[in-house]
Amino acid sequence: MAYLDHAATTPMLPEAVEAMAAHLSVTGNASSLHAAGRRARRTVEEGREALAEALGARPSEVVFTSGGTEADNLAVKGLYWSRLAEDPRRTRVLASPVEHHAVLDAVDWLGTHEGARIEYLPVDGYGRVHPDALRAAIEKDPSDVALITVMWANNEIGTVMPVRGLVAVGAEFGIPVHADAVQAFGQLDVDFGASGLAAMTVSGHKIGGPYGIGALLLGRAHTPVPVLHGGGQERHVRSGTLDVPAVAAFAVAGRLAAERRVDFAREVGALRDELVKAVHDVVPDAVLGGDPADRLPANAHFSFPGCEGDALLLLLDAQGIECSTGSACTAGIAQPSHVLLAAGSDPDLARGTLRFSLGHTSTAADVDAVRRAIGPAVDRARTAGLM
Numbered sequence: 001m002a003y004l005d006h007a008a009t010t011p012m013l014p015e016a017v018e019a020m021a022a023h024l025s026v027t028g029n030a031s032s033l034h035a036a037g038r039r040a041r042r043t044v045e046e047g048r049e050a051l052a053e054a055l056g057a058r059p060s061e062v063v064f065t066s067g068g069t070e071a072d073n074l075a076v077k078g079l080y081w082s083r084l085a086e087d088p089r090r091t092r093v094l095a096s097p098v099e100h101h102a103v104l105d106a107v108d109w110l111g112t113h114e115g116a117r118i119e120y121l122p123v124d125g126y127g128r129v130h131p132d133a134l135r136a137a138i139e140k141d142p143s144d145v146a147l148i149t150v151m152w153a154n155n156e157i158g159t160v161m162p163v164r165g166l167v168a169v170g171a172e173f174g175i176p177v178h179a180d181a182v183q184a185f186g187q188l189d190v191d192f193g194a195s196g197l198a199a200m201t202v203s204g205h206k207i208g209g210p211y212g213i214g215a216l217l218l219g220r221a222h223t224p225v226p227v228l229h230g231g232g233q234e235r236h237v238r239s240g241t242l243d244v245p246a247v248a249a250f251a252v253a254g255r256l257a258a259e260r261r262v263d264f265a266r267e268v269g270a271l272r273d274e275l276v277k278a279v280h281d282v283v284p285d286a287v288l289g290g291d292p293a294d295r296l297p298a299n300a301h302f303s304f305p306g307c308e309g310d311a312l313l314l315l316l317d318a319q320g321i322e323c324s325t326g327s328a329c330t331a332g333i334a335q336p337s338h339v340l341l342a343a344g345s346d347p348d349l350a351r352g353t354l355r356f357s358l359g360h361t362s363t364a365a366d367v368d369a370v371r372r373a374i375g376p377a378v379d380r381a382r383t384a385g386l387m
Contacts, residue, residue, distance in 0.1 A: 002366040006359030013208035020249035047251030054258035056191030068182040068203035071216035072102040075178040075199040078224020083146040090146040097342040126291040127343040131165040142173040152184035156339045157290030158299030167196040186257035209253030213246035269297030278371040300356040307352035307381040315377040
């Protein structure tokens with residue numbers, strides 16, 4: 001079996017499994033004042049400190065959530081509501097059209113239900129938002145912009161955004177910027193403090209931690225309106241009993257992701273380059289998606305002319321190769337990738353895509369498996385044609 005869908009989820013690191021298992025049998029609610037509660041609280045706060053160090057943040061800026069989707073919703077909706085409450089003119093949301101659906105659907109919901117005016121920023125052929133394009137959008141009327149949301153790196157095609165440049169433009173006009181950094185954490189130098197971001201999303205299961213745990217890095221100057229109401233456990237912006245075992249495991253995975261990032265990028269990036277070469281050797285007209293250089297080291301995204309992506313995926317799956325047609329959250333829907341369409345791709349070409357994403361368990365044998373299987377799979381998919 002060649003597992004090449006690490007961008008969807010990557011296997012838990014043994015160290016994270018060990019940390020989680022050690023806390024599963026320990027009783028204690030981190031909000032309780034008795035000894036068991038204090039022990040749980042200590043685990044949570046030590047985890048918060050570890051994640052803050054890994055991400056270039058202050059511990060007080062780490063707000064635990066149930067994952068990346070919740071963190072994105074809290075950032076987008078919460079910051080919009082808080083900014084609107086400060087000034088009723090702030091009804092415009094600037095977003096890139098290549099965002100993960102956790103952001104896109106939250107933005108769309110604001111437009112449909114809350115009266116927000118949504119403006120999607122133009123992207124180039126690599127799916128990248130440029131600071132000049134952001135500036136032009138803001139200058140139409142700086143007073144009506146509530147927030148800007150642009151991901152750190154694209155989950156489908158791997159293109160890295162110029163986050164610091166975009167934040168600098170937003171700062172000129174006093175507009176907060178949120179970035180979904182779920183894919184970037186562990187692959188790029190993701191430093192929240194240095195970035196100048198108002199908010200940043202990360203998730204546990206993308207870096208070798210458990211499912212169901214994530215965090216919103218939130219600058220102390222920003223207080224989004226809560227999406228969940230209850231006990232206000234996390235800075236009064238996120239309620240819910242904290243999952244102590246998951247926090248402990250997430251913290252271990254985050255620390256190791258930061259410590260191993262440079263080696264990971266070098267080693268996995270070399271494997272990714274071999275995979276790209278292998279595919280092009282066998283299928284010369286395969287189109288590499290995203291920026292060929294400034295991209296996530298673990299990402300290789302291809303469009304195959306004359307193929308249906310789902311057909312290719314199933315043909316490879318039958319050969320023991322597991323990959324994706326794009327974002328796992330929308331897999332199974334036979335429609336062109338919204339990312340590629342935004343970047344100007346032909347709709348038929350945008351339907352014939354595969355994303356190979358590597359991780360800490362990837363090997364040269366995985367690349368060899370793709371080299372052997374991709375040619376016959378493409379031939380069969382082209383025979384079937386586009387439906």
